[in-house]
Amino acid sequence: MSVESMPRVGGHISLIGLLTGRAGVVPTAMLMARQQRLQGLIVGSRRHQLDPVRGIDAIQGHPVIDRSFPLTELADAFRLQVAGGHFGKIVVEC
Structure with missing residues (x-):
C-alpha cells in the first residue's frame, strides 16, 4: 500500500478476506502517524456463498x-x- 493510497488522517481500512495469503507487509508506523484503524474481516469460502444462492434459486426467492x-x-x-x-x-x- 503506497502512502498516496492510504486513507486520510483518522481513516478506517478494512481488509476483507485473504486473497494474498496469510502474510503481508503492514505499514504500522504510517498507520499510527495517520491515526488510522485497520480491521480484518473474515468471510466464508466461495462454497459458503454458492450454497445459499442455490437454495434461493431453487425456491425462486426474491x-x-x-x-x-x-x-x-x-x-x-x-x-x-x-x-x-x-x-x-x-x-x-x-
Missing part, C-alpha cells in the same frame, strides 16, 4: 422491496433507513 426512491430523493431514502421504519430493501434508482 428480495422484499419496501420502497423505491429516485436518485433525486436519496436523502429521503437515508431518512427511512435511519428511522428503521422499513421492512425489506430500500432501492435507489439511478
